[in-house]
Amino acid sequence: MADGTMVEAVRPTYLDRKGFLSWALTLDHKRLGIMYLVTIMVFFLFAGIMGMLVRLELLTPGKTVMGPDTYNQIFTIHGAVMIFIVIVPGISATFGNFLIPLMIGARDVIFPRLNLFSYWIYVGGALIALVSLLHPIDTGWTFYTPYSIRTGTSVIPITFGVFVMGFSSILTGLNFIVTIHKLRAPGMNWHRMPLFIWAAYSTAVIQVLATPVIAITLLLLIAERVFGIGFFDPAKGGDPILFQHFFWFYSHPVVYIMILPAFGVISEIIPVFSRKPIFGYKAIAYSSIAIALIGFLVWGHHLFVSGMAGWVAKVFSFLTFLVAIPTAIKVWNWLATMYRGSIDLKTPMLYALGFLFLFTIAGLTGLFLGTLAINVHLHDTYFVVAHFHYTMMGGTIMMLFAAMHFWFPKMIGKMYGEAVAKIAFALIFIGFNLTFIPQFIMGMEGMPRRYYDYLPQYHYQHVLSSIGALVLGVGILVMLINLIYCIFKGEKAPSNPFGSKSWEWQTTSPPPTENFEEIPQVTDWTYGYGKKN
Amino acid sequence: MNWLPEAASSIAGRVDNVIWFVTIISLVFFVFITALLVVFAIKYRRRSEDDETPYQVSHHTLEVVWTIIPSILVMVIFVYGFVVFEDLRTPPKDAMEINVTGKQWLWQFHYDNGKSTINELFVPEGRPVKLVMTSDDVLHSFFVPEFRVKQDLVPGMYTYLWFKAIKKGEFNIFCAEYCGTNHSGMLGKVKVLSPADFEKWKTSKEELIAGANLVEAGAELYTKRACIGCHSIDGSPMVGPTFKGIFGRQETLADGQEITVDENYLRKSIYEPQAQVVKGYQPIMPSFKGIISDNEVSALIAYMKSLK
Numbered sequence: 139m140a141d142g143t144m145v146e147a148v149r150p151t152y153l154d155r156k157g158f159l160s161w162a163l164t165l166d167h168k169r170l171g172i173m174y175l176v177t178i179m180v181f182f183l184f185a186g187i188m189g190m191l192v193r194l195e196l197l198t199p200g201k202t203v204m205g206p207d208t209y210n211q212i213f214t215i216h217g218a219v220m221i222f223i224v225i226v227p228g229i230s231a232t233f234g235n236f237l238i239p240l241m242i243g244a245r246d247v248i249f250p251r252l253n254l255f256s257y258w259i260y261v262g263g264a265l266i267a268l269v270s271l272l273h274p275i276d277t278g279w280t281f282y283t284p285y286s287i288r289t290g291t292s293v294i295p296i297t298f299g300v301f302v303m304g305f306s307s308i309l310t311g312l313n314f315i316v317t318i319h320k321l322r323a324p325g326m327n328w329h330r331m332p333l334f335i336w337a338a339y340s341t342a343v344i345q346v347l348a349t350p351v352i353a354i355t356l357l358l359l360i361a362e363r364v365f366g367i368g369f370f371d372p373a374k375g376g377d378p379i380l381f382q383h384f385f386w387f388y389s390h391p392v393v394y395i396m397i398l399p400a401f402g403v404i405s406e407i408i409p410v411f412s413r414k415p416i417f418g419y420k421a422i423a424y425s426s427i428a429i430a431l432i433g434f435l436v437w438g439h440h441l442f443v444s445g446m447a448g449w450v451a452k453v454f455s456f457l458t459f460l461v462a463i464p465t466a467i468k469v470w471n472w473l474a475t476m477y478r479g480s481i482d483l484k485t486p487m488l489y490a491l492g493f494l495f496l497f498t499i500a501g502l503t504g505l506f507l508g509t510l511a512i513n514v515h516l517h518d519t520y521f522v523v524a525h526f527h528y529t530m531m532g533g534t535i536m537m538l539f540a541a542m543h544f545w546f547p548k549m550i551g552k553m554y555g556e557a558v559a560k561i562a563f564a565l566i567f568i569g570f571n572l573t574f575i576p577q578f579i580m581g582m583e584g585m586p587r588r589y590y591d592y593l594p595q596y597h598y599q600h601v602l603s604s605i606g607a608l609v610l611g612v613g614i615l616v617m618l619i620n621l622i623y624c625i626f627k628g629e630k631a632p633s634n635p636f637g638s639k640s641w642e643w644q645t646t647s648p649p650p651t652e653n654f655e656e657i658p659q660v661t662d663w664t665y666g667y668g669k670k671n
Numbered sequence: 672m673n674w675l676p677e678a679a680s681s682i683a684g685r686v687d688n689v690i691w692f693v694t695i696i697s698l699v700f701f702v703f704i705t706a707l708l709v710v711f712a713i714k715y716r717r718r719s720e721d722d723e724t725p726y727q728v729s730h731h732t733l734e735v736v737w738t739i740i741p742s743i744l745v746m747v748i749f750v751y752g753f754v755v756f757e758d759l760r761t762p763p764k765d766a767m768e769i770n771v772t773g774k775q776w777l778w779q780f781h782y783d784n785g786k787s788t789i790n791e792l793f794v795p796e797g798r799p800v801k802l803v804m805t806s807d808d809v810l811h812s813f814f815v816p817e818f819r820v821k822q823d824l825v826p827g828m829y830t831y832l833w834f835k836a837i838k839k840g841e842f843n844i845f846c847a848e849y850c851g852t853n854h855s856g857m858l859g860k861v862k863v864l865s866p867a868d869f870e871k872w873k874t875s876k877e878e879l880i881a882g883a884n885l886v887e888a889g890a891e892l893y894t895k896r897a898c899i900g901c902h903s904i905d906g907s908p909m910v911g912p913t914f915k916g917i918f919g920r921q922e923t924l925a926d927g928q929e930i931t932v933d934e935n936y937l938r939k940s941i942y943e944p945q946a947q948v949v950k951g952y953q954p955i956m957p958s959f960k961g962i963i964s965d966n967e968v969s970a971l972i973a974y975m976k977s978l979k
Contacts, residue, residue, distance in 0.1 A: 206852050206910075278849050284826060285809040285851060290953070372827025378810060379825060412715070413724045418734055443812065444823045445830045448760050452753050459745040463738065469704065470737045474730075476711040480722030483712065491708055498704045502697035505745070509752030511689045511759060515819045518812060518847040582690075583676050584816025586847040589855035593843070668724035 151551065151648040165250035166651060170257050171236030172549065175542070177261065178232060179618070181223045186611065188216035193573070193607035196600045199592050206590040210276040211291065213588060217279030222300045223264050225534055226392060229399035230345075231260070231310060233541045234338045236549065238314060240642035240649065241332045243323025243658040248316045252309055260306035267299025278588060280389070283370035283381040287362055294363060297356040304353040311345030314338055323641070325660030332640050332664050333416060336423040337402025340430040344391045348434070352388035355381065379444055386437035394433040396530060398426055400537035401468060404490050407544055408472050410638045411487035412479030415665040418471040425464030432461045442513045451510060458508040465501055469494065484636070485559040489540030492567050496532030500525060503578065521581025524574040532570060539566070542621060547635050551648040552628030558620040565613030572606025640664040679842055679863070680818035681835040685755050687819075693748055759820065762833035766801035769794075773804065773811030773824040774957045775850055776857035776910075777897040786873060787962060789897045790859040792844065795869035799835040807957065812848035815861055823848050836863040853910050856900045889974025892967050896959065904978050911956060912949050918976045923950045937972050
């Protein structure tokens with residue numbers, strides 16, 4: 139496949155045009171991918187600092203640096219910004235935008251103007267959400283009623299901001315679905331698509347189907363606060379548990395919006411750095427679709443002790459275990475891909491191995507939470523906090539970092555600094571585990587989440603966790619400084635430094651505006667490593 | 672570090688068996704996967720740029736095996752979990768009922784003979800207890816780690832929880848569902864007494880004030896009646912104004928009125944807390960009418976006077 143199409147002559151790249159407007163009004167999916175990435179990283183750092191403040195406050199029982207109201211606001215901002223502004227768009231908006239057309243051999247997404255519009259809706263929604271910083275919301279990112287109806291803090295800006303960002307999510311999803319259906323290069327049938335495309339496609343389906351539900355729910359919440367209509371507050375005749383059902387009907391599928399693109403990224407990285415074809419391609423591809431669909435039917439596992447009927451809890455527990463199976467299958471497939479490979483431990487591969495380790499912990503601790511009898515004890519404790527940080531940070535964010543290194547040469551045309559990147563990975567990996575393993579233990583011992591103060595018996599674990607957060611924060615800073623430095627001072631990157639067979643590597647680094655000089659003719663899948671012709 | 676808290680209810684041991692079952696399965700998989708990762712990364716590391724690799728894309732038997740084994744295991748875990756859950760949720764018919772009301776930020780317990788307590792749940796050892804729970808304001812969640820039970824309290828509806836304490840002693844009650852400013856201070860204690868002691872306690876007229884001096888009785892009530900959750904005695908501001916130096920203090924109320932704190936203001940603030948709220952504080956204190964007796968109010972006022 140793809141040979142002889144490499145053009146090393148000096149041609150204009152997508153990065154050549156300068157000036158603010160050339161970015162702000164660009165229709166180029168690659169530029170939009172970069173803009174999303176920069177925006178998301180800014181919010182990530184902001185919300186990360188909030189997380190560090192939470193850990194700082196928890197260093198000692200009682201007051202360390204702030205009062206309880208401030209603490210409640212800070213953990214809410216940390217969660218809400220991380221979830222709605224960082225991880226939901228996350229890999230999908232950044233690398234989805236950058237890679238989908240390149241990987242399927244297209245010149246852009248099918249609706250470039252809509253794509254630009256989606257970006258600005260996202261920025262607009264995020265800014266609206268930030269208005270609530272004037273009197274920060276203190277409900278937790280879940281906005282549970284009736285507290286969210288009664289609190290005096292500014293609930294409306296942030297929920298309205300999330301409502302607005304929902305449109306960005308829906309439109310981006312639509313754009314990707316149609317792009318993948320209509321713009322694949324000749325010969326690229328569904329079973330020749332890279333698995334990142336399958337993951338992006340499954341994600342887009344959930345974005346389109348689930349997002350309207352949160353949009354409506356948040357509108358109802360706003361209507362209740364503004365007009366006093368009793369949807370959720372029992373004092374007005376509403377049902378607070380209805381809100382939880384609505385909320386999780388979106389917010390459980392949304393964890394798959396967050397994690398599926400990470401599955402896509404690791405499915406690209408492991409074959410390249412193992413020089414092996416991805417093992418069980420169809421199993422991985424179809425299990426993404428299966429997860430996307432079954433993922434809609436498990437929301438009730440957040441409500442086992444909320445006051446929901448017992449038989450419903452059993453159905454949801456069953457479906458939750460069902461969705462664990464396709465996820466387990468993927469882990470085996472990634473491991474089998476490495477078997478008898480030629481494994482090159484460059485930074486992206488280190489992140490991939492780190493992901494497999496952390497995500498295994500995330501999945502196995504998920505078994506505890508899905509088990510009804512155990513869930514009763516662990517629900518709303520630090521065990522849950524640790525579990526979802528292993529999925530979201532250990533899973534999604536680790537693969538976002540992996541992607542930022544792996545596709546760095548393609549995006550920027552320079553190489554990232556390998557040695558520093560590895561040091562940063564080590565700090566992040568150690569810091570992350572040190573932060574969250576003690577949280578599993580104190581959760582099991584009964585430490586409830588969202589506690590400003592705690593009993594002295596949990597002090598030791600809280601101190602370990604706070605030290606871990608500091609190491610993690612330093613690691614992330616080292617990683618970012620290294621990448622930013624290499625944007626300017628990095629070595630020039632060849633078209634295909636890691637020897638990938640995927641289409642984005644068969645054009646120049648950075649790619650020209652139109653991606654390919656000629657649209658590729660696809661005759662095989664992109665995982666033909668070790669294939670003897 | 673112990674993985675699990677003490678097992679102090681009849682169901683706790685059975686829940687722990689499920690936890691250990693899942694822990695062992697998880698550890699086996701965790702060790703297996705981690706070992707493969709490390710071994711592969713070392714054994715198959717790239718030795719030269721021309722390493723030969725096999726073109727292996729699938730293996731049906733292997734794929735069937737690694738689908739079926741986890742499927743069977745998770746179904747076993749599911750069934751085991753729900754069997755124990757069933758017992759965890761179904762109170763025995765002879766259970767003693769106690770009503771529980773959650774409020775920002777205290778627990779109120781009502782017994783069938785009219786006795787009521789705040790933040791202290793007295794129960795007999797060895798007898799099943801069913802809690803009939805509701806909330807006055809927002810969501811709360813009743814959680815006793817040593818009993819392995821937890822249940823949300825929802826305003827406008829009743830929820831239930833049962834346990835049979837099998838050990839005498841004191842165990843923490845946490846609020847596990849976020850409920851605002853003082854969520855982490857919404858703590859209580861389950862006090863498990865022998866059946867004889869429990870009967871004695873239940874039928875006794877609790878008279879703290881008898882004999883003791885008023886200030887000491889007030890100091891005890893300050894904790895027992897949960898004032899401690901929102902009012903400090905060292906001058907630091909909490910959810911409510913501090914008790915230190917409160918008596919005789921000049922305060923500005925929310926409506927701008929200036930008052931001097933005296934006996935009548937304190938009494939009114941305990942029974943009708945929303946009537947005269949000090950400026951800068953939220954009107955969130957629940958009324959203690961029917962919970963704190965007149966004599967106890969006198970003791971509390973005496974205690975506040977002593978906090979100069």
